[in-house]
Amino acid sequence: MVAAARAGDDRAFGELYRRFFRMVHAVLLSRVPAGDVDDLTQEVFLQAWRQLRALRDPLAFGGWLRRIAMHQSADHLRRTHYTETLDTNAARAPDDEEAWFLLAEVRRLPEAYRETLVMRFVEGLTGPEIAELTGLTPGSVRVNLHRGVEMLRARLKGGT
Amino acid sequence: MNRYLWDKTGDPDPEMQRLEHLLGRFSREAPALGFPARSKRSYYWLAAAACVLLAAGLGLRSAWQPGPDWKVVALSGTPRIDRRPIASNGRMGVGGLLETDKLSRAKLRMGLMGAIEIEPNTRVRLTATGAGRHRIALESGTIAARLWAPPATLSVDTPSSTAIDLGCAFVVQVDEKGVGLLRVTSGWVQFQLDDRKAVVPAGAAALTRPGAGPGTPFYEDSSGAFRSALKRLDFGDGGYGDAGALAVVLSEARPKDTLTLLSLFRRLPTSARGELFDRAAQLVPPPAGLTREEAIEGTNVPGVDAWWKKLGLGNAKNWLVNWRDVFR
Numbered sequence: 065m066v067a068a069a070r071a072g073d074d075r076a077f078g079e080l081y082r083r084f085f086r087m088v089h090a091v092l093l094s095r096v097p098a099g100d101v102d103d104l105t106q107e108v109f110l111q112a113w114r115q116l117r118a119l120r121d122p123l124a125f126g127g128w129l130r131r132i133a134m135h136q137s138a139d140h141l142r143r144t145h146y147t148e149t150l151d152t153n154a155a156r157a158p159d160d161e162e163a164w165f166l167l168a169e170v171r172r173l174p175e176a177y178r179e180t181l182v183m184r185f186v187e188g189l190t191g192p193e194i195a196e197l198t199g200l201t202p203g204s205v206r207v208n209l210h211r212g213v214e215m216l217r218a219r220l221k222g223g224t
Numbered sequence: 225m226n227r228y229l230w231d232k233t234g235d236p237d238p239e240m241q242r243l244e245h246l247l248g249r250f251s252r253e254a255p256a257l258g259f260p261a262r263s264k265r266s267y268y269w270l271a272a273a274a275c276v277l278l279a280a281g282l283g284l285r286s287a288w289q290p291g292p293d294w295k296v297v298a299l300s301g302t303p304r305i306d307r308r309p310i311a312s313n314g315r316m317g318v319g320g321l322l323e324t325d326k327l328s329r330a331k332l333r334m335g336l337m338g339a340i341e342i343e344p345n346t347r348v349r350l351t352a353t354g355a356g357r358h359r360i361a362l363e364s365g366t367i368a369a370r371l372w373a374p375p376a377t378l379s380v381d382t383p384s385s386t387a388i389d390l391g392c393a394f395v396v397q398v399d400e401k402g403v404g405l406l407r408v409t410s411g412w413v414q415f416q417l418d419d420r421k422a423v424v425p426a427g428a429a430a431l432t433r434p435g436a437g438p439g440t441p442f443y444e445d446s447s448g449a450f451r452s453a454l455k456r457l458d459f460g461d462g463g464y465g466d467a468g469a470l471a472v473v474l475s476e477a478r479p480k481d482t483l484t485l486l487s488l489f490r491r492l493p494t495s496a497r498g499e500l501f502d503r504a505a506q507l508v509p510p511p512a513g514l515t516r517e518e519a520i521e522g523t524n525v526p527g528v529d530a531w532w533k534k535l536g537l538g539n540a541k542n543w544l545v546n547w548r549d550v551f552r
Contacts, residue, residue: 085254093250102252103295103333106372163246170247184229185240185247191230209229213240 066122077116081109084129086187087197091133094171094182096140104140108133127199169219177212180205293317294332294350301328303342321349324365334358337378338371351381366397370410385432388414392426402434407444425537428483433459440491442484450476454484457491464492474503482508482535489528494520508534 068076088108092101111132119128170178170185183189183198191209195202227234293315302309304323305316316322316332324330324346332340332348337358342348346365352358360367361381371378375390384402387394392411398404406415406422407429415422415430417437422430424441431439439458442451453472457464464470470492477485485504492500497520504510510519511534514527522528 082254086251089252098250099295105252163249166243166246167250182247185243186250188244188248188251190232206230210226213226213229217239 066116066119066125070116070119070122077113080125084126084197086189087126087183087194088129088133090183090187090189091130091179092137093167093186094175094179095134095137098167100140104133104136108136111136124199126197130198166220169216172219173212173215176204176208177215180208181212181216184209294334294353296322297331297333299329299331299341301325301344303328303330316350318350318353321347323347332360334371334378337373338369340370340378341368343367362396362398364398364400366395368395369393382432384434384436385415385417385438388416390414390423394424398432402432404432406430406432406438422487425483431455431458440484440487443480446478446481446484447476450481450484457488464488464496467496470496470499474499477503477507479507483537486528486532486535489519489522504531510534 065076065079069080085105088105089101092104092108096104108129112129115132119125167186170181172178173181180194183194184191189197191205192202194200195205198205200208226237226240228237228240294317295313296303296305296310296316297313298310301324302311304310305314306320307323310330322330322332322342324342324344326344329344330342332342332350334340340348340360343366346367347363348365348367349361349363350359351361357379358377359379359381363383367380369378369380369389370393371389371391373389373391376388378389380387380396382396382398382402382404383400384398384404385406387396387406390412392413393409394411394413395407395409396404397407406413406424408424408426410426412426413424415424415432415438417432420437422438422441424430427443428441429444430441433439436459440454442454444451449472453469453476456462456466456469457473460466460469462469473484473488482504485500485507488500489497498516501510501516501519505516508531511527511530514524514531518524518527519531
């Protein structure tokens with residue numbers, strides 16, 4: 065499919081978009097304010113589409129796309145001088161408050177953990193799916209999930 | 225390791241399920257699932273069909289929700305929202321007015337839907353957003369919209385016509401009185417005022433005038449005589465009964481300009497459609513199943529539709545094919 069997209073097959077790229085959307089969304093949501101994620105998701109796929117011919121190994125597409133998302137989020141934070149602004153979100157229900165608090169706590173985790181946890185709990189991906197989409201080894205994903213949840217649990221209990 | 229955490233098998237873990245429940249609300253489905261089917265209806269009704277089908281509530285709509293406020297990015301100079309200058313970016317809600325002066329440009333970001341670039345000396349107002357239908361009013365100036373969304377997601381009101389995207393990229397330019405131009409760079413756009421409609425494909429343009437609405441679609445590389453005569457037909461005192469203007473249009477038309485000729489069928493009086501048919505048939509022969517009388521009377525819609533298809537302009541609803549143009 066990557067090879068077809070590289071050859072100019074728009075439908076193949078559309079299929080890649082659908083398949084990797086959640087992964088890219090998670091990478092961005094773990095790094096930038098929620099309100100900016102939609103725009104940046106489009107930017108990531110725009111850049112991927114423009115640079116796809118430069119990708120030598122089609123099997124590395126997921127990892128390559130993830131790196132684009134990471135760079136885009138870093139560039140975005142530099143551009144917007146983002147520090148620790150709260151996501152603006154009017155009229156939150158009590159349950160929403162808890163969700164936003166939880167998301168904020170996840171985002172305070174180390175990078176590898178927060179990204180994997182967002183893929184697992186926000187996007188609903190399983191560990192094997194995360195490994196397949198990101199190009200990370202199943203072992204790394206397993207460690208990230210386990211340690212991430214442990215760390216999150218400690219934070220929520222008032223630990224570190 | 226907790227199996228449920230790893231691959232959602234084994235006994236559900238209440239703590240994990242709680243995390244899924246709370247954090248799952250931040251998830252987002254890719255908005256490219258389940259595209260509208262291609263229509264076999266007449267090109268004449270394509271635009272209306274697209275609007276109706278989509279307004280009827282395809283569940284895809286929620287995927288193209290930019291939210292109650294649209295993000296505005298300053299591309300150069302100091303654009304203003306509701307008369308307040310914005311440094312780098314800002315937000316505009318329904319009713320908000322975005323203005324650029326001769327030195328400033330801005331971009332309206334529509335989330336996954338696309339973006340609208342606001343050129344210098346432009347005033348644009350966000351008039352409605354929600355439920356997959358979004359509307360802006362271009363009071364004056366120039367905008368360039370690029371959309372990656374189902375047809376009829378965005379409408380642009382000008383003082384003299386309304387442009388409705390059919391999955392596309394386009395430029396609208398208009399002055400305060402409503403004198404303006406629509407130029408389509410990808411896909412199709414329906415340009416309309418009440419019952420007067422122009423369905424404009426990529427590469428073509430249509431004028432608009434106050435009180436009259438949109439003119440007939442044409443290619444800007446057509447001859448000056450052709451364009452001048454077409455303007456007389458569309459907006460002149462003689463209207464579509466101006467036989468002299470029609471004669472020039474017909475004589476100057478190239479095969480490519482059959483777009484204009486076929487678009488004129490619905491505008492010309494029946495008495496003038498015979499010579500229109502003859503010239504169009506010379507340039508692009510009609511399909512075998514369409515007779516001269518049927519074309520004149522408009523009684524063979526599939527036949528006319530097949531003639532349109534012979535122009536090779538693609539399908540107005542096939543917006544997915546044009547999505548990459550959003551990135552150009």
